[in-house]
Amino acid sequence: MNKVEQIKRIVVKIGSSTLTHESGMLNIRRVEQLVKVLADIKNSGRELVMVSSGAGAVGFGKLGMKEKPRDMPSKQAVAAVGQCELMYTYDKMFSEFNHTTAQILLTRDVVDNADRKRNVQNTFRRLLEMGAIPIVNENDTVSTEEIEFGDNDALSAMVAVMTEADLLIVLSDIDGLYDSNPKTNPDAKLIEYVEEITDEIVLAAAGAGSNRGTGGMITKLHAAQYAGEHGIDMVILNGANPNNLYDFLDGKKVGTYFRGKHSDT
Numbered sequence: 001m002n003k004v005e006q007i008k009r010i011v012v013k014i015g016s017s018t019l020t021h022e023s024g025m026l027n028i029r030r031v032e033q034l035v036k037v038l039a040d041i042k043n044s045g046r047e048l049v050m051v052s053s054g055a056g057a058v059g060f061g062k063l064g065m066k067e068k069p070r071d072m073p074s075k076q077a078v079a080a081v082g083q084c085e086l087m088y089t090y091d092k093m094f095s096e097f098n099h100t101t102a103q104i105l106l107t108r109d110v111v112d113n114a115d116r117k118r119n120v121q122n123t124f125r126r127l128l129e130m131g132a133i134p135i136v137n138e139n140d141t142v143s144t145e146e147i148e149f150g151d152n153d154a155l156s157a158m159v160a161v162m163t164e165a166d167l168l169i170v171l172s173d174i175d176g177l178y179d180s181n182p183k184t185n186p187d188a189k190l191i192e193y194v195e196e197i198t199d200e201i202v203l204a205a206a207g208a209g210s211n212r213g214t215g216g217m218i219t220k221l222h223a224a225q226y227a228g229e230h231g232i233d234m235v236i237l238n239g240a241n242p243n244n245l246y247d248f249l250d251g252k253k254v255g256t257y258f259r260g261k262h263s264d265t
């Protein structure tokens, strides 16, 4: 495991279910608590990149829709409304702690094109040098992959690799990976440490996700696998209690830790 004091650059992924109420409206108290903790982590000298979902959920709430949009153009339009609200909220809240945010909207194919990838990496690098906090989401207008398959987890792993982060933190609506879906099995047990993603682990994560989130645990496992192959550790923490971030960085056992491949192993 990366010693916590060695962790300098962190990518934090925040899922829709963490950011919103069941109604789809923004969970203001939650977002406020999260921003406060993240601003403090930044103040402690670490670099921060956020990957925030929630555009679709927040747009749905803001537009006062009764039913989730079904067709793709409506989903995209709703996400465009929500993304604006999301960034407005982050920008306002981080400003209270004197931090500057920046919006980065990506499509997953940027990694396949050397020029585009270099542009993205250059922008990240310069923003981090400037002390800003890049906040990433998929560009739902240009690409439909994430709203279709609900996989900002993959995007967060891609961002962790592109920014050469020391750690990927995935905040979800649950304490971590369990040996079966705790929403359907009350006896499910938390798995604290994953050295290797075996078939057994994949089977445990096969249950469906929450209503507002989309990918469930399986997409988080794929993210851990991709990050791990590039030498980046990942941890899943419950975003309902942002103090989990402090506990984790204080070296306490919390969430599920996925160890990436390191040259010393």
Ligand SMILES: Nc1ncnc2c1ncn2[C@@H]1O[C@H](COP(=O)(O)OP(=O)(O)O)[C@@H](O)[C@H]1O
Pocket: 014, 015, 016, 017, 018, 171, 172, 173, 174, 176, 177, 178, 179, 180, 181, 182, 183, 204, 205, 206, 207, 208, 209, 210, 211, 212, 213, 214, 215, 216, 217
């Ligand atoms: N083995 C498992 N361990 C933990 N959660 C699981 C498991 N299998 C399925 N889940 C579901 O995955 C959900 C988290 O994923 P998701 O709904 O996509 O949230 P997010 O918005 O955080 O990405 C949990 O609330 C739970 O219902």
Ligand SMILES: N[C@@H](CCC(=O)OP(=O)(O)O)C(=O)O
Pocket: 014, 015, 016, 017, 052, 053, 054, 055, 056, 057, 079, 137, 138, 140, 146, 147, 150, 151, 152, 153, 212, 213, 214, 215, 216
């Ligand atoms: N770009 C979409 C991503 C949706 C998504 O992946 O949601 P989640 O499973 O909560 O990470 C949005 O912001 O709504």
